Amino acid sequence: MRRTTRSNRLLHRAQSVIPGGVNSADRAFRDVARSPLFIRKASAAFLWDVDGNKFIDYSGARGQMLLGHANPGILKAIRTASKQGTNYAAPCELELRLAELISRVMPSVEMVRLVSSGTEAVMSAVRLARAFTSRPKIITFEGCYHGHADTVASRQPLLAAPQPHRKGTGIPDSFRVDHLVASFNDLGSVETLFREHPNAIAAVVVEPVAAHLGCIPPAPGFLEGVRALCAGSGALLIFDEVTTGFRVSLGGAQELYDVKPDLTVLGKILGGGLSIGAYGGRRDIMHAVAPTGPMEQTGSFSGNPLAMAAGLETLRIIMTHKLLYRRLEESSARLQALLQEECDRRGIRAHMNRVGSMWSLAFSSSPVTDYASATRIDTHRYAQFFNAMLEQGIYLPASPWETAFLSTAHTLRLLDRTRNAFRGVLQRF
Ligand SMILES: Cc1ncc(COP(=O)(O)O)c(C=O)c1O
Structure with missing residues (x-):
């Protein structure tokens, strides 16, 4: 032993x-x-x-x-960046370069906001979808995980931590009203929710590969079907690529499966081992984020130069190795x-x-x-x-x-x- x-x-x-x-x-x-x-x-x-x-x-x-x-290259990038200070909570060139790079490798992400965790990015993307569509409800999928924010956790029967079924979770029941849950790989279940809640669904949030039920690939036609349902009803499609982004291909699952979401959430690999999150997508939607729009989102650590440097070096290494x-x-x-x-x-x-x-x-x-x-x-x-x-x-x-x-x-x-x-x-x- x-x-x-x-x-x-x-x-x-x-x-x-x-x-x-x-x-x-x-x-x-x-x-x-x-x-x-x-x-x-x-x-x-x-x-x-x-x-x-x-x-x-x-x-x-x-x-x-x-x-x-x-990774030695990433460690060096972090060391070099740290000599210029560890955070400014003010704009810096590194965040601009990372945003440009994300946009280049993931063309659906025309504009992006860099934040500090996947949880924060999902929470912001959902708020943005609600702001943009003026609709209240979201759909997620049973057992998928999008961080622990109340908006996406209120109904999530996570197999690894099934607390939402119990009392005392701290998530008010009111969150459940606007959080609908469909079954991953079952397009019919999504169709039903769209039928039952006409003009009320702001967004469908999906992990394109369900990474918290084991590792479940999307069934043929599933992501395409969800894409079509969203387009047909005026809801936004949000791909949570916190796990799949830069993992299943440089352009994420949306590149692998050739399905274009309206908004994408990123994290994990993008930070080269430091805290990061990002949400981005269509320019017209991203314009709803303050200061260009009414959807407020701020963060003391957003665009932190050390995470930016680590992320830039990560993407540089990936892109160098064809x-x-x-x-x-x-x-x-x-x-x-x-x-x-x-x-x-x-x-x-x-x-x-x-x-x-x-x-x-x-x-x-x-x-x-x-x-x-x-x-x-x-x-x-x-x-x-x-x-x-x-x-x-x-x-x-x-x-x-x-x-x-x-x-x-x-x-x-x-x-x-x-x-x-x-x-x-x-x-x-
Ligand atoms: C798909 C997905 N979304 C969101 C999150 C939350 O990200 P974070 O842990 O950076 O808050 C995770 C974390 O495991 C995730 O896998």
Whole structure:
């Protein structure tokens, strides 16, 4: 058994000053029945905990680390920027350059606002949609995650944290009135809501690849259908590309699936490991944001120069390596083949979903394609699996409903090591 004495000790101390000892509920390892590890450092594809254990990391700071941890170019960009001060809360050239670059690689984003987190960006995009359309309601999808703002969290039955069903969540019931929920990959459910609420829906907010139900790709025609329904009814289509942006391709899921949203929300990879969020889209819609329009949005850390520098360097590296996404696809496909082969060899019922370097492994009798099938995942088995893999030095997402990620730092040698660990685990399964 790996030693976790120091982690346990720190958790114990932390629990007296931080709720649950963690600064984000998803770090508590609730779905895998164990205590979280305290991380000491991260580099390339590796994490080290405070007890000296080293892991191959497939969590990637929840998808941020496309280029691996502590990328030297990004660290240098942050160091260089920090010599000019750490924040001005005033316009700076770095934010302009990042905005121009986003607009170039994601043509639907004609104008963009840079903020400090995905949550903040989604919250702002929804307010903007309401301001622009003068309509109150939004549609999201069961089990999809868009941050914890009341507007998008009031009805969200998140499998990894199903609190919205319980009392005492702190979200007033009034939010539920204007928050409608459809089923991911079920166009009929969206049609029904549009029919039931004519001229009332401001926006449909969707993760183009559902990354919080495992990793579920959109069914053929689903995103196109939602696009058409929005266009037909005057509602805006908001793609939450906080996870998929710069991940599934440089231009995000909208490029991969060739569907153009009205507004896009970005985060994670865009910050090169520092806090960031962004929302942008059609020029006429973005003009509704203050000071050009009435939709207020401000932020002391918006356009923070360190995050801008890290984001610029991240995009520069991605754009310099022409084969980056092809290579990531190849290594991710290889990992999928290796793991699936091991499952098949042992007759283990497991389904691996994958979109580029996003993937999930579900112990389930049927493929996971929507919310209903995601509820059928054998969570107990995943917890056993997670813990056994951790023992073997592989750090996976601590929930069967969270997506795992490869980075450019995951070499073929590491994939083979992962397969060997997997084989060892399955032998005792
Ligand atoms: C799709 C999606 N939207 C929004 C968010 C919230 O982003 P943040 O954690 O930066 O607030 C997340 C975070 O996991 C996400 O995956």
